[in-house]
Amino acid sequence: MCVEDIQQAVERILQHKPLASIQWFVLSQSWLGKSYSEMAQASGYRNTYIKEVGSELWQDLSVALGKRVTKKNLHLALNKYLQDKIGDRENQSQHQFGEKSSLEISPNFFSASKIEFPSGPVPLGSPFYINRPPLEELVFNEILHPGCLIRIKAPRNMGKSSLLNRMIAYAREQGYQIVYLDLQEADQDVFACLDKFLRWFCVNVSRQLNLVPSLDDFWDTEMGSKVSCKIYFEAYLLQYIDHSPVVLALNEIHRVFEHPNIAQDFLPMLRCWHEQAKQDQIWQKLRMVVVHTTEIYIPLNLNQSPFNVGITITLPPFTLNQVQNLALCYGLHWAADSEGAKRLVPLQTMVGGHPYLVSLALYHLCQEEMTLEVLLETASTPVGIYSQHLRELLNLLQKEPELMSAMRQVIATDEKVELDAIAAYKLESMGLVQLNGNQAHTMCELYRLYFKQQLGKHSGC
Template structure:
């Protein structure tokens, strides 16, 4: 009789041969628990692996049973999986098992730049997706996602929008980084740009001039345009996603007015039902360091998601999807060096697979001029050097081995770059890569920087 580990190994080999896919960590956990004589419930599996039960029950398990059913050519479920797998594996010669791993493993390798495509097998869920999917379908939905650069915010936003589209919701996606500087020169210009783009993406005729009355004020004009035209014209809910909202923070008064406007729309949903059709999703790279009236801030309402770095289990899952087998020591070194930052981990795995270089070798050469992180580190340095206060603040963090307190705006901007972790009001370097690279650079260039 095969052990559970042998069944899973042989099953994954067959899946690789037939579909080019591999089982994720959590899929293996569900399958392993389902192969036991006394099967574990989805609730038990969720608790043991730090996932939500709904995520296991509604997404992981159905996809797993469908994949197995497709692979074995008959219906496989939680009840019959052991009997079916043992029978089919025993009856099959499984000639492909004897093939070299590199011959049977098909990796859909993707560059780690930009958002992860919706169809990608390399997207790692972080236990927040299912919550966002449920919330965005509710009237009065308001979600704000916060995380440093290259942490996967836009990839998550895209999936929320895709989920809404699958439910026949209209979706509008605006990135504030795509707006010209002139757009931010006045509240009127910004709100007209905003309304025009929303109208265009919804595929309806622009009627801005019909609704815009200079005597009413820009905030009221924008509100009337949405309530009296856009929400009347569109019959199904609209998900309005605003990416890189932190771009606004460069314009304090504009920020206060626009964020206050969004908050007022949320409040309108209590008494005016038509506003319940508008679901808002805000994505930003940093905390806001501009003083906002508590009653006008949109960041103390709705669902707040502070997107975390990858956990050790999620990094292991991603390694498996790249066809990589790392030792416990290699995983520990990688986690310490990258802090679990998604982009850094994916960059290491991408180069390891594409150029057949061991991950630990890549890590050892990471901060050199020819290392895989050199371009990324140079870009981070460029952002840092734009503001002498950031350099001073980061130097303080690097010099000390204990958490320190920084001026609020400096701390928020360093956090938006991913250079520091904030716990309460104290800051520490976020990963070994940054400590090693910036400590060396800033030490060598302190004199130059102080006199620049």
């Protein structure tokens, strides 16, 4: 049995209990003969933590199989299980039909056809979620702190929602109540003015806490929308819920950046609530998480911005080790050793370790639709696997001439380019560039090649 077979085999043994990504990592690396020290070095986790994960996994397998399973006898135990299952099926077939059935359990449990196409957040429990230590540990620890404010920042498709969903699941395990608001779901007219936005905000929070909205009892036009909103939280929402903390998760909050009339009041309000928790016990119930794609480009006083307090989590691209681990999750056993890592280097270079772009490549490779070499050769062309993704980005640029012009400046040179702040941050939000201040350069080779071909046609590049 090869490394790509073992996940489904183990999940069958554990009665289809999905493995967490760290369990899958320890399992696959143990199958390949890696030591706990080597796993710790490759993953960034502590050696003791890797051992604990392994110990719990071997214990679960031992209970399920009724035989002692250890890291050392893993091959023997799983191969024996597989042989027994095949034997049981043969005996059953002979008993039913008097002869050996042509239908047997395949020794290869792994099936590429069952792997879902990469799209949206990685589901909880999926083996295709790759931890990026120490980010998960930081988020899980911080959400336990009364009155905390956590900021998760990264461009599109970098894994923000996947991390947020795991933090929410962890908070639920602690007995916390969850309020999740995705600002992309708000109608455009919600952003017409601050009062309308805050009333929409309060109604949504009320309903998710199973409380009847009661804005008219607390809203006072003389005091203003911000004060009314604060009183509504303080005297109603936080007062009438039980003693368990409330996690307020605001996803896609960068949409507020596009409305300065709201951002300049709403964002300082969040900071005020965070600071209120330092001296007021009722506000300690509230733990806030804001998720966005780029830095704020609305001028705010440093003492009012919520983005220079609390803890900031910036999601980095995948390292080569993480790309290698994900390749193993996709059943690409050739990626297991140092030679496999070398083969993945050109992919890492082409997409810059971008999680979605890496996943898309590995998905197509595990389907055996093409070789890695062909995938890379055609990556930036209309027949490549990224063609739809690239066309979508081009369409977004074409809708905003200022961004098109800014992107032309970026691809016209190999040096970093000074851009207008708003254009720079919007390009960063789309994942097209990396920023150092307002200086930009292309996120990865794939984007440089494609946009040089597309935008260069009309710019003389």
